[in-house]
Amino acid sequence: MIPEEKVSEIRDRTDIVALVSEHVELKRSGTSLKGLCPFHGEKTPSFYVHPDRGFFHCFGCQLSGDAISFLMRIDGLAFPEALRVLAERAGVEITALDSEDASAARQARARKERLLSVLETAAGFFAKMLDAHRFGPMAWAELSRRGIDRPMVERYRLGYAPHGWDELANDLAQRGVSPRDAEQVGLIVPRKTGQGHYDRFRHRLMFPIADTHGKIVAFSGRALEPVEGDERARQEPPAKYVNSPETALYRKGDILFGLHEARVELRRQGIALVCEGNFDVVGLAQHGFHNVVAPLGTAFTPAQAKLLRRFASTAVLLFDADSAGRKAVRAAQPLLAKAGISGKVVTLPTGMDPDSFLRDRGAEALGKLINQAPPVVDWLIEGAAHDAGLDPRARADAIEALGPVIGSIDSPVERGLYEERVAQGFEI
Ligand SMILES: [Zn+2]
Numbered sequence: 001m002i003p004e005e006k007v008s009e010i011r012d013r014t015d016i017v018a019l020v021s022e023h024v025e026l027k028r029s030g031t032s033l034k035g036l037c038p039f040h041g042e043k044t045p046s047f048y049v050h051p052d053r054g055f056f057h058c059f060g061c062q063l064s065g066d067a068i069s070f071l072m073r074i075d076g077l078a079f080p081e082a083l084r085v086l087a088e089r090a091g092v093e094i095t096a097l098d099s100e101d102a103s104a105a106r107q108a109r110a111r112k113e114r115l116l117s118v119l120e121t122a123a124g125f126f127a128k129m130l131d132a133h134r135f136g137p138m139a140w141a142e143l144s145r146r147g148i149d150r151p152m153v154e155r156y157r158l159g160y161a162p163h164g165w166d167e168l169a170n171d172l173a174q175r176g177v178s179p180r181d182a183e184q185v186g187l188i189v190p191r192k193t194g195q196g197h198y199d200r201f202r203h204r205l206m207f208p209i210a211d212t213h214g215k216i217v218a219f220s221g222r223a224l225e226p227v228e229g230d231e232r233a234r235q236e237p238p239a240k241y242v243n244s245p246e247t248a249l250y251r252k253g254d255i256l257f258g259l260h261e262a263r264v265e266l267r268r269q270g271i272a273l274v275c276e277g278n279f280d281v282v283g284l285a286q287h288g289f290h291n292v293v294a295p296l297g298t299a300f301t302p303a304q305a306k307l308l309r310r311f312a313s314t315a316v317l318l319f320d321a322d323s324a325g326r327k328a329v330r331a332a333q334p335l336l337a338k339a340g341i342s343g344k345v346v347t348l349p350t351g352m353d354p355d356s357f358l359r360d361r362g363a364e365a366l367g368k369l370i371n372q373a374p375p376v377v378d379w380l381i382e383g384a385a386h387d388a389g390l391d392p393r394a395r396a397d398a399i400e401a402l403g404p405v406i407g408s409i410d411s412p413v414e415r416g417l418y419e420e421r422v423a424q425g426f427e428i
Helices: 004-013 016-021 067-075 079-090 099-132 136-145 150-155 167-174 179-184 231-235 259-269 278-286 302-309 323-339 354-361 363-371 376-388 392-407 412-425
Strands: 027-029 032-035 047-050 055-058 064-066 159-161 188-190 197-199 204-210 216-223 241-243 271-275 292-295 314-318 342-345
Touching (some): 016 032, 016 047, 016 055, 064 067, 067 259, 099 136, 099 159, 099 167, 099 179, 099 204, 099 216, 150 278, 167 188, 167 197, 179 188, 179 197, 204 259, 204 278, 216 278, 259 271, 271 278, 302 323, 314 323, 323 342, 323 376, 323 392, 342 376, 354 363, 376 392, 376 412, 392 412
Parallel strands (some): 271 314, 314 342
Antiparallel strands (some): 027 032, 032 047, 047 055, 055 064, 188 197
């Protein structure tokens, strides 16, 4: 528990204008400032910040509150989390009551800060290598193939992990980063024979993975075309994606790629586009879809659904049009339902993924599909009935597979309606 006077101190010492300005462009208007509300969609500003009284108010959606509630809402934080962030900004120490606990907590925090700074340093290195390394153009080639330009590269802080075995390891060592820290965040790996470490990510396009606060906690590296003369890579192509291992800072099922970049737009629209991979996220953002996230190298998890619910109440699933995509949709539905998110599905033409669709048909066509996306349950019933055809055995299996999906619907009335829908769909 944080004592009330601490809460007041943090509130008083927070510059609400500076805080809000990180998310909203504010213009002075009398004694207050105004801008476009980050919590609802609007074209003329009705969102006001009153610096003297330390609160905000929106005449459009009627939301109001102080700096703490602003941060909770915009970053999807719980009260104690928001307090901690603001305390850090304002330089207010939140001490635990027991002094032994306090020093342990301080040490843990210091270690966490140190590890985060190692990841931040690595992200800077990868970003620099994109332009400075002789094979950086190969990463740019992959980006241009997807139509991704420099502003988008900068927004998502993409980079290039050099070809070779120890370029990052050496750079970090030169900056005085301890190999132990770099190893603990999964950037370098101890050599099996002899001493020293080698880089985990080599000759890859790098996607930093940030937590809700925008702090980089891991990386995902995508393989590139082999370098000329690299026979080994040609004969034994490396894995398409290599992700950081799970570390003290990173549990893969807990994070959504792109969430930090998407958060303001997610809140404004209340709708999240959920796609399969990192590249889809950046590609969609490039085409103006900024409310987009992806689970990272996993199926959608309950933790991710809960996290997403803090930002949006509707999720539009935009998975590849193949059987794996269909399976992923079926698996996601109960999790979304449980988290209180209404799920919808975009059906791409067979064999297409978001990237090829955008390339072929354009952003407007995709926007249309998103607006017309049917609820997941409807989509699953229709798809299952269609796939099963007339074969009695296949029909029985398909109906059984729909069981958990229908079962996940909370409202008995709605569930009843869907049971009828299944009966109709399968003409039972
Ligand atoms: Zn508003």
